[in-house]
Amino acid sequence: MKRILLASLASSLLLVASSRCVQAQDVTELPTAGQDAVLDSPSARSFAPESSPDTWANPAIDGYGCGACGYSHCCYSDCGTGYCNDGCGHGSVLSQIINQFCPSDRCFTGFVSPITNPVFFEDPRTLTEARALFINHSLPDTLGGGDVQVYALQLRAALNDRLSVIAIKDGFVVGQPNAPHDDGWADIGIGFKYLLWADCCQQRLLAGGITYEVPNGQRRALQGNGDGEFNAFLSGAARLWDAVNWMGIIGVRVPTDHNEENQILYYSNHISRRFGCSNIYLVSETNVYHYLRSGNQTALAGIGGLDLYNFGSTGVAGNTVVTSAWGVKFKPDPSTEIGLAFEVPVTNREDVLDDRLTVDWIFRY
Secondary structure (H helix, E strand, O other): OHHHHHHHHHHHHHHHOOOOOOOOOOOOOOOOOOOOOOEOOOOOOOOOOOOOOOOOOOOOOOOOOOOHHHOHHHHHOOOOOOOOOOOOOOOOHHHHHHOOOEOOOOOOOOOOOOOOOOOOOOOOOOOOEEEEEEEEEEOOHHHOOOEEEEEEEEEEEEOOOOEEEEEEEOOEEEEOOOOOOOOEEOOEEEEEEEEEEEEOOOOEEEEEEEEEEEOOOOHHHOOOOOOOEEEEEEEEEEEEEOOEEEEEEEEEEEEOOOOOOOEEEEEEEEEEEEOOOOOEEEEEEEEEEEEEEOOOEOOOOOOOOOOOOOOOEOOOOOOEEEEEEEEEEEEEEOOEEEEEEEEEEOOOOOOOOOEEEEEEEEEEO
16 A cells, blocks of 8 residues: 555655746737637637747647647637538548548647546546547455456547537456456447536536447346446536646446446546647546445346446445556647556455556547
């Protein structure tokens, strides 16, 4: 436990202890009272040009004409108007398909997406992207101490400036020796996300959404049980100061068959700190899972499954599991993110998690 707490403290200190790469310069006056900087519509983002550069300039990764880090320049320039294309569909078949959707929001490029709680920690931005996931999940000794690997691909597509369709769960689960299940396909989760409010000058936004998990996975991989579950969530993000950003989400998973699956409340918190003007971001995340209701399945009594599973077990109502993670994001250009995080439980109750390594690779349009 001391090792975990020391590592968490070290990662937190790294997030706030990085010097600026250039000295701050005088900034032009903010818009007058007659200029509404808060976005009534995500596409209403045209202001007078900014005359001074952003403190955190790095053209290599702060793109889309939004200026450095997606911050002050974006407040005064037209970073969003008309970024949804007309869907004319010229070029290859793949281009025609992609052109039916809007590009990702250009006004919040200073953020990086969260890594852990990969199924349910949804980035609030309106995005069109493919996210490849690899998870190496170690089970506690109470479940045999084996390992589980997950290979998955998440998809998100912006239908307009606010609404996007999201496919958050799929993939193949591999159970290593001593794991309580065999290899098999996971359930599929799909739904919608809607941008409720955004302020690109202050770099704050709020989104809500709902998804449904289809129980089409294979039972030998401990998937496919019950009649499916709904997941409703609110997700937000804000710039705290300089290059330090926050994201958070709160949601509830409600199964349609309470005998077969548990009802779970979850909360996740993400802090990222850009390392100077580089393309590297230090990340610290916390996930909280609270079981609201037990099922009647006794095979794994007292163990609910956290994010990857939902066993519908007895004896879990009122239980809370908290995990802590630290990692890094590498952003070689505005359309690509590569992340890695190591996660451990910090409560005595571990559920199905001894430790976990999560790797993601995002390709964003």
